[in-house]
Amino acid sequence: MDNNLETLCGGRDAILARMMEHPALKKGASIEQAMKAAANAVETLVSENVGAEFKAKLTEAMDEYVLMNGERETLTAEQQSEWDSGIDDVVEKLVEPYQQMVSADWIGKHTVDTRLHEPGEAEKLVKSFGLEVYKQIANGRKPGQLLSAVGIVQDEVAAYIAQQQEVVAAAGGNDDVEAGTVAICKAILSKGDVDIFDLSEDIELAADDDDILAEGAASRIAPGVNPPFVTAHFRAYASAYGKDALLDLLGDVQANPDKYAEAPAATAEKPARKSGGRKAAAQAPANVAAVSDVVPAEALALMKEHANVNDRDMSAGVGVSRATFNNYANGKFEFKASAEQRAYIADEIRKHRDGLTQALALLGEQ
Numbered sequence: 001m002d003n004n005l006e007t008l009c010g011g012r013d014a015i016l017a018r019m020m021e022h023p024a025l026k027k028g029a030s031i032e033q034a035m036k037a038a039a040n041a042v043e044t045l046v047s048e049n050v051g052a053e054f055k056a057k058l059t060e061a062m063d064e065y066v067l068m069n070g071e072r073e074t075l076t077a078e079q080q081s082e083w084d085s086g087i088d089d090v091v092e093k094l095v096e097p098y099q100q101m102v103s104a105d106w107i108g109k110h111t112v113d114t115r116l117h118e119p120g121e122a123e124k125l126v127k128s129f130g131l132e133v134y135k136q137i138a139n140g141r142k143p144g145q146l147l148s149a150v151g152i153v154q155d156e157v158a159a160y161i162a163q164q165q166e167v168v169a170a171a172g173g174n175d176d177v178e179a180g181t182v183a184i185c186k187a188i189l190s191k192g193d194v195d196i197f198d199l200s201e202d203i204e205l206a207a208d209d210d211d212i213l214a215e216g217a218a219s220r221i222a223p224g225v226n227p228p229f230v231t232a233h234f235r236a237y238a239s240a241y242g243k244d245a246l247l248d249l250l251g252d253v254q255a256n257p258d259k260y261a262e263a264p265a266a267t268a269e270k271p272a273r274k275s276g277g278r279k280a281a282a283q284a285p286a287n288v289a290a291v292s293d294v295v296p297a298e299a300l301a302l303m304k305e306h307a308n309v310n311d312r313d314m315s316a317g318v319g320v321s322r323a324t325f326n327n328y329a330n331g332k333f334e335f336k337a338s339a340e341q342r343a344y345i346a347d348e349i350r351k352h353r354d355g356l357t358q359a360l361a362l363l364g365e366q
Contacts, residue, residue, distance in 0.1 A: 009045040039143030051130030119331030180233040207234040297331035307352035
């Protein structure tokens with residue numbers, strides 16, 4: 001892992017974009033507050049990005065450990081004690097490459113008696129690891145010093161905020177999807193000679209269900225615009241008109257700039273709504289159902305207990321290993337499911353619910 005602060009944050013654009021999500025900036029903040037928000041963004045991004053990398057490695061290592069040593073709950077008390085010691089060894093081995101990025105004190109506290117079999121403990125370890133790496137890299141530096149280390153100065157923060165305000169004002173606020181999407185298209189085209197064909201993949205990806213992929217694409221095509229602002233509008237617009245309509249709109253804005261000069265949405269000719277499109281989604285991104293919501297561990301546990309499903313079929317259905325699915329069901333890790341994964345789980349639950357309801361009806365019971 002690179003210990004360069006800017007790299008760990010994901011770049012200056014990522015820092016400024018995350019800064020704009022701070023509640024203070026939504027109400028209008030002083031430049032001093034904005035600088036503090038930017039410094040907070042550095043901490044958050046380093047913790048999240050480092051934690052995500054560590055989590056992926058920890059999940060893989062735990063899956064392999066369970067595969068080789070079995071599920072803890074199936075073992076005797078003596079075997080469970082050995083199992084616990086073994087998982088501690090796994091964590092210690094995982095942390096070894098990061099010894100220059102975490103303190104010896106942290107290593108001593110977090111590689112013994114890890115209790116990763118208990119719900120939520122793995123998530124706590126991941127979060128603690130991310131925060132510790134940030135703490136060691138920041139090394140007590142003040143907000144201004146921290147931002148200077150990643151090349152961000154006060155004038156740049158002020159200019160970025162002004163640009164965001166211009167885009168939001170042109171968009172008519174977050175509630176007008178058509179106007180907002182047009183304003184974003186204009187921001188994309190403001191870079192100069194833009195080849196829309198070269199952007200087609202990222203335009204579609206910016207409306208993807210996966211937040212990381214979508215916001216990454218958004219930052220590439222519109223580096224001066226807050227990525228969550230882009231993805232919220234693109235998702236809602238694509239939900240209403242289809243993903244192809246995003247590229248069509250960008251092409252129209254490029255070919256007919258006068259058409260969108262003053263009233264981006266009011267004067268724009270809207271494409272035909274795709275069949276099954278959700279009107280509410282086209283009107284406000286906030287109303288679009290989140291497709292990466294966490295599936296409650298309790299819901300999975302109840303399904304396993306009361307429905308005739310097995311781990312093998314369910315893990316295959318949602319595209320994860322059996323050990324990972326068990327970790328989700330036991331609450332060891334959060335299950336941020338895609339729309340397809342949620343739909344699969346819901347269909348399985350409905351299938352068993354409907355069958356049992358029918359059986360009650362045949363018995364003359366309600």
